[in-house]
Amino acid sequence: MAEQxxxxxxxxxxxxxxxxxxxxxxxxxxxxxPAFCYWGWRGAGAxxxxxIIVAAASLELLQAAALIHDDLMDDxxxxxxxxxxxxxxxxxxxxxxxxxxxxxxxxxxAILIGDLCLxxxxxxxxxxxxxxxxxxxAKPTFQYxxxxxxxxxxxxxxxxxxxxxxxxxxxxxIRYKAAKYTVERPLHIGGLLAGGQNALIETYSAYGxxxxxxFQLRDDILGVFGDPAETGKPAGDDLREGKxxxxxxxAFERAGPAQRDLLEQSLGDRTLDDxxxxxxxxxxxxxxxxxAVEALIERxxxxxxxxxxxxxxxxDAREALRELAVAATMRAG
Amino acid sequence: MAEQxxxxxxxxxxxxxxxxxxxxxxxxxxxxxPAFCYWGWRGAGAxxxxxIIVAAASLELLQAAALIHDDLMDDxxxxxxxxxxxxxxxxxxxxxxxxxxxxxxxxxxAILIGDLCLxxxxxxxxxxxxxxxxxxxAKPTFQYxxxxxxxxxxxxxxxxxxxxxxxxxxxxxIRYKAAKYTVERPLHIGGLLAGGQNALIETYSAYGxxxxxxFQLRDDILGVFGDPAETGKPAGDDLREGKxxxxxxxAFERAGPAQRDLLEQSLGDRTLDDxxxxxxxxxxxxxxxxxAVEALIERxxxxxxxxxxxxxxxxDAREALRELAVAATMRAG
Numbered sequence: 001m002a003e004q005x006x007x008x009x010x011x012x013x014x015x016x017x018x019x020x021x022x023x024x025x026x027x028x029x030x031x032x033x034p035a036f037c038y039w040g041w042r043g044a045g046a047x048x049x050x051x052i053i054v055a056a057a058s059l060e061l062l063q064a065a066a067l068i069h070d071d072l073m074d075d076x077x078x079x080x081x082x083x084x085x086x087x088x089x090x091x092x093x094x095x096x097x098x099x100x101x102x103x104x105x106x107x108x109x110a111i112l113i114g115d116l117c118l119x120x121x122x123x124x125x126x127x128x129x130x131x132x133x134x135x136x137x138a139k140p141t142f143q144y145x146x147x148x149x150x151x152x153x154x155x156x157x158x159x160x161x162x163x164x165x166x167x168x169x170x171x172x173x174i175r176y177k178a179a180k181y182t183v184e185r186p187l188h189i190g191g192l193l194a195g196g197q198n199a200l201i202e203t204y205s206a207y208g209x210x211x212x213x214x215f216q217l218r219d220d221i222l223g224v225f226g227d228p229a230e231t232g233k234p235a236g237d238d239l240r241e242g243k244x245x246x247x248x249x250x251a252f253e254r255a256g257p258a259q260r261d262l263l264e265q266s267l268g269d270r271t272l273d274d275x276x277x278x279x280x281x282x283x284x285x286x287x288x289x290x291x292a293v294e295a296l297i298e299r300x301x302x303x304x305x306x307x308x309x310x311x312x313x314x315x316d317a318r319e320a321l322r323e324l325a326v327a328a329t330m331r332a333g
Numbered sequence: 334m335a336e337q338x339x340x341x342x343x344x345x346x347x348x349x350x351x352x353x354x355x356x357x358x359x360x361x362x363x364x365x366x367p368a369f370c371y372w373g374w375r376g377a378g379a380x381x382x383x384x385i386i387v388a389a390a391s392l393e394l395l396q397a398a399a400l401i402h403d404d405l406m407d408d409x410x411x412x413x414x415x416x417x418x419x420x421x422x423x424x425x426x427x428x429x430x431x432x433x434x435x436x437x438x439x440x441x442x443a444i445l446i447g448d449l450c451l452x453x454x455x456x457x458x459x460x461x462x463x464x465x466x467x468x469x470x471a472k473p474t475f476q477y478x479x480x481x482x483x484x485x486x487x488x489x490x491x492x493x494x495x496x497x498x499x500x501x502x503x504x505x506x507i508r509y510k511a512a513k514y515t516v517e518r519p520l521h522i523g524g525l526l527a528g529g530q531n532a533l534i535e536t537y538s539a540y541g542x543x544x545x546x547x548f549q550l551r552d553d554i555l556g557v558f559g560d561p562a563e564t565g566k567p568a569g570d571d572l573r574e575g576k577x578x579x580x581x582x583x584a585f586e587r588a589g590p591a592q593r594d595l596l597e598q599s600l601g602d603r604t605l606d607d608x609x610x611x612x613x614x615x616x617x618x619x620x621x622x623x624x625a626v627e628a629l630i631e632r633x634x635x636x637x638x639x640x641x642x643x644x645x646x647x648x649d650a651r652e653a654l655r656e657l658a659v660a661a662t663m664r665a666g
Binding site for chain 1: 448465477481
């Protein structure tokens with residue numbers, strides 16, 4: 001980031017807030033994807049070294065890009081307890097000037113800052129010091145991961161636009177937007193950078209996909225029932241945005257007529273008050289959608305740990321991945 | 334694109350419109366950046382081959398990403414004579430449903446499709462068949478180019494938001510958003526992929542920067558005075574968007590009080606009618622801003638061709654770059 005900051009301010013000092021905002025944004029992350037990438041490398045028997053730290057950290061820039069663009073698409077005001085990037089850059093609004101212009105500028109800045117993070121993640125992994133051959137063995141997977149992430153995001157916003165309620169669609173969004181992107185692909189990238197063989201890559205899938213799905217299901221639950229002090233997002237935001245999670249899809253499937261009416265009227269209503277949020281939460285509990293998702297998280301995690309035990313992950317990596325599985329699926333924020 | 338299309342539809346058939354839209358978008362481009370990249374390779378003495386065609390073509394995906402995001406930021410309705418991507422994907426609006434949701438979906442789709450193009454350009458150059466060592470010699474420049482492009486875009490939208498009128502700022506935007514990105518860096522990338530030496534890279538800068546600046550100045554003139562049938566954009570759009578070009582900056586510098594009032598009131602007024610556009614055009618002519626920009630284009634092109642003649646560009650590339658210089662700066666659309 002220091003390198004990118006000096007490159008940008010050499011172009012023009014007014015660009016300083018761009019790298020400051022990214023640096024600040026990166027501060028608050030859970031760094032799960034770099035962790036899985038790092039342990040993917042170690043699990044193939046490669047040693048701890050600065051090169052894999054840099055390569056793995058590049059995934060946090062991809063995550064920053066995805067979140068900055070995601071917040072703009074959802075028009076979310078808050079991320080990690082702070083104003084989202086498009087809100088931050090629209091702030092001069094408050095000190096006068098043309099309000100419309102500054103709101104537009106906030107959106108434009110968020111698009112461009114996300115684009116910069118997308119480019120910087122390539123630049124970072126490429127300059128990690130890992131050799132050209134090893135790097136280009138992992139790069140196709142790195143690119144698939146980005147395509148899968150954006151495909152998942154597209155399916156997600158399409159479902160929001162069409163008001164889709166299906167369980168199958170919700171599961172597909174989870175698979176591409178979260179399971180592959182958050183766990184499986186980072187493990188693969190670490191493994192491929194280290195020269196890992198097919199059997200290892202398959203173990204990473206057998207462990208990574210269920211853990212990634214469980215991770216996202218936990219995220220969905222926290223988006224509705226989580227403590228804002230822990231999640232960094234206002235309570236009920238996901239309900240007001242009308243996010244089509246598995247939790248919601250299951251509630252639709254199991255709802256009685258009155259519950260269904262409530263879901264249809266209140267989900268995606270941006271003006272919903274706290275009472276309305278509570279009423280929606282009650283439907284998710286009373287239809288047993290919440291209990292079903294909790295049970296699924298448990299089943300997925302157990303399956304992942306079983307695959308990990310049966311696989312050929314070496315050294316400390318097996319224990320680290322066991323701990324990460326718990327951290328990713330049992331967290332509070 | 335066929336490969337990306339089959340990857341996306343394997344995830345879900347509803348993703349088919351994404352690659353169709355990109356394919357369609359790529360159809361209409363001038364392909365200047367790939368041309369400069371290709372001749373950068375040939376100018377270093379490397380032979381024509383499929384690998385450089387693929388590597389050079391990847392730059393067209395970067396350009397697609399930049400334009401798709403740019404059109405969203407400017408809320409432009411039209412690109413290359415067709416609806417812009419965010420308009421295309423907001424179209425189900427017309428066939429009923431929730432209008433607001435579909436407009437939001439159009440914006441979200443444009444963000445994600447631009448992001449996909451940004452990732453695909455890396456994937457394409459990486460899978461070009463050029464060896465890992467050669468590729469990673471050029472990749473840092475490829476990444477600087479993206480950073481410079483987005484920095485230039487940021488300066489551009491910031492100037493629009495603040496209503497900046499300075500000549501220096503306008504020249505800086507041109508340098509980063511256009512000169513380096515359109516000509517100098519593509520030449521460098523081609524040259525570096527071919528193993529070109531420093532002297533060649535310097536010649537590419539001495540030729541590329543002025544040609545790139547002249548290219549953008551021509552673009553600015555066409556954005557105001559061009560024939561919509563040739564440019565694919567409605568006449569006067571740049572004036573309604575309030576683009577802070579050198580043409581506009583010079584007009585501000587040279588304007589009398591009445592002309593300045595007109596510029597301040599009408600530039601960036603999205604409701605401006607044809608008569609208002611004509612009045613602004615008249616100010617750009619009467620202040621001699623247009624004549625000054627035309628003279629500058631001529632001077633820059635002459636300087637670039639002089640540098641080309643004095644440099645060590647080999648083979649057919651010298652003649653091709655001479656022709657490209659004319660095509661880029663004397664075009665009508």
